[in-house]
Amino acid sequence: MPSRCVIGGCSNTHRDGVSLHIFPKDQARKKLWVKFVKLTRSDFSFQTHKRPLICSDHFSPESYVERLKYCDEGSQRVLSEVAVPSIKRGSDLEKKKERYVVQKREGLVIASGFSHDEASSSQQTPIYQNYDPEDTVCNKTVERYKNMTVTQQSKQTQTLQRRGNYSKACQSSIQSRSVGLQCDLIAAPPLQLFKSQEQNMVVDSDSISEMDDDSSTDSSSDLISVSDESCSAEGESYETVKEKYIVSRHKLLQLFASCEKCSGICAVDVERVVGTMVVIQAICCQCGYNRFLFSTYQRHQDKYLQPVIIASWVEQRAALLAERRGMPLTIGGDGRADSPGHSAKFGCYTIMDLKTNEIIDMKLIQKNEVTSSNHMELEGLKRGIDALLEEGIRIGELITDRHPSVTKWVRENLEPSGTKHFFDIWHIAKGLGKKIDSKAKLTDCGILQEWRRSIINHLYWSAGSSGGDGDMVEQKVMSLLRHIRNVHTGHGNLYMECQHAPLGDEEKRKKWIFPGQRAYDELESLFDNFRFKKDIRKLSPLDQTSGLEGFHSLLNHFAPKMLSSGTKEFSAGEFHKYNGGYVYSRMLLAVLHHNANSGRPQAKTKDGCLQYEILYPRGKMGQHTVRRVRSEPCYGESVKYKRFDLKNRSISDSLIFFTAYVKVLLQKVISEVDGSSTTSQGDLSLISSPPPTLSSRCERPDKELAIQELQSRFNS
Template identity: 35%
Template sequence: MREQLQELGEPLVLGGDARNDSPGHTAKYGSYTFMEMNINKVIHVELVQKSEVANSYNMELEALRRGLVWVEQTDLELGTIITDRHVQVRAWIRQNLKEVQHYFDVWHISKGLKKKLRAAGMKKDCELLHQWTKSITNHMYWVASSTPDAGQEVMAAKWSSMINHIMNIHDHETDVFPQCLHGPLAEVDERIAWILPNSTAADEVIRICQSKYLLKDIKMMSPAQQTSSVEAYHGTINYFAPKLYVYSYQGMHARLLLAAMHFNENSGRAQRKKKDGTEQWSISHPRGRDTYVLRKVLVNPTYEYVHELFSESTRLALSRNTNLREETPLLCNVPPPMSTSMERPTMDEALEREKSRFAKGP
């Protein structure tokens, strides 16, 4: 993998995101995935145990830092990194990776925006927002993809033009993006439920979409690669390490690496074709969406990595190396179990405390 990355002959474009082993802020493990977006391969995975940091919220930043140390130690040049909007990650990259271009994944921004728009649409006199929510989030993707040079002011102007557009105003007070790019809308005007200027719905859209925090994020949207492949890899992990079960540190790490091997081998699968040579598609209805989604049907995955693992396991077994664990960093650099930091009295002490507790009475 290292040789393949060095043969690219250009700085890495990394997509990164964290995954916890359980929902919420009670996770025991936090992993961070580094994927090279030009080749769509997982190049590194870091695992952090909660006891190694102050709390589970800090696991993402710690895993990111460790992974970037690995990138530096392998003599790979980092040019661009694409992440979510995690506050700690954002601040750390700004302070420590000043020469690296940092972008945000558009999906993570649109996800939060959609949630706010749907909540606003439940308010009185704001029902029209439900009809515009999809168009507004789609516009966010267009803003990013139509600005390949990632010009921040152009992105901000394109985004702000949406406020005028949904009110049937298509000329804007900026030289950067003076008017909408669509043609005349006279023929379809009657079918569009425009939001009236100065209405309650208009005020809600402006409040949400012109937030200074959102505008900062808009200016940092990735114009090309997104981290959807990282999310796909995280979905693959669920087959190897379901969140319903608890694993040891080494067991969790091994399952993350197995998932990475499986993903890397199958990340470039072709679309399946029918007997007549046409490409095969399927229609699905994802949970949480009110419409169908058209998906490509891919050829079956392969498992060549399993044969490689068997061969390597056989070689190691035949070598009879009794110092293998001590010589393998992933096996010897393991944090102690979390239970070791907790008080563990003897059985007699525990029974005595139980008796004294009941002896006190109510």
């Protein structure tokens, strides 16, 4: 049952279009409210009324806070902090205005031929009073709206009200306001609409979509044209209004009404709507030209977008390598497959300068170019290193994960020339943590879970405090087996004793693990593993590949892995032109975005304090981590960042000006369309010829014969 006003003689609810106000918490003002209620009914008490309310009919206009400029008339009104009810039910009560309830799931229906004069002369007119019997739209909808009336609250706003029936779900009023100019890109005679002094119109999507579906020949019957004067809010200039982007349906369709080939009239229709994406089909009635075939989409990408992206990357890559030529670099490399497991079709290998966090090269490999998907990472590294060496780049340090084939190739080809190869700590720590979790589930081994975090922290400390000395790293890591049994000296000839302070009484009572216990034996088996001892000697002391992992997360937004999952567009060799194709272009676009925002500073609050946020990663099992919040990335605006000085090997105090990459790409696309650019074809010379498709080695059988030979392993 709806809540009602407690004033004697008044039974208003929200359905009557009023606002219901609860009693204030301030005791002094609350007593005044109670005193006013008892003037109308002596039996009022908070025992009989658990949540008493007083409607807005009993408050004077001065009791309310002044309405904001763009608030609707039907929006919730707010009482001032000193408001007290003062209007009783009776002669001193102002005549109640007509209020109308907007039904949920009901919409706006504009009757054909309903003029402004007719609307002004009648407050309520049956919606089916004047209609054309031959009009299919009216014939199909008149039965549905016989019990509805058009109620004119203003000269523009029209709402539907069903007699004697209210929605049980939503009794709140619908609030709306003008969305701005519906841009007239193609001149067309506007349809008639009631003149307005207000800008609020209540429109129901269900009723409008039903009318759209019923319309067969004349699509203008369900379209509404709004003039510039009615869309512009008071005090809003044209410059402000024209930047709004919500466009009505018929204005959107007018963009495709003319054929771009013969300038004839096109038959335009909305094929489907998926979320915010509208798929439009436009076919010329004279020449039959279809503007939106998939081949058109493919042609636009191959001719304009892909060459522009590749050309921009070639220019940026040349500039990045030119300033690094001749100096030893600390680079990181990591591969990324387009699908998990061992069935990937494409694999990209990214090489990043870890000092500046900028990507200096990227290679794309297709599965049939190597023996299997597992070999794509090594092939990408080979191509990337060869390309850098050809540009005169010296590789001082290379940091990767501990891929066996990568480790062997670097040991045989790069380390003899002076390149130091290190492993990223995170990959080894992650593997060790998983093994400790597995061992902790065994009988009498639960204590290992309590030591897990300390073991991982000790691994990071051992690598960071050893300066790249493999022998020192090994002795520090292996000293943990003596530390956990409360022995802190005699670890080795290089690392003789623990570096921590003397243990206090509470720390001495810690649960130590001693030889002979199963937990100690299981942990010792992990540390005595031959490969583990060999890999910890190559732990990177400073730079890690976390920047590459972050880029791969960004890459999922530009080139999702689902794009190359055997879809139609990637099965055609002409469309995916290998490095110059769809996948590679999206990857290079992600590289351009990353490099343009790699030097973003840490964000600050309004008070000038650095911003941090607390995260709960899935891998930390409910434990938190603190992350620095970076400033917002740039797309269309140029920014200035502090950049790493390659010569001094430190952060420069001077600001470097970065031009927004989006503006550069748009300018180049316009130049390609105008024909004023001649660089794209030359830039594409660096792209190798596409390899054969994965199915090129297979014999294509006859379809009818294959269907006849089809057999099922199950009884149908």
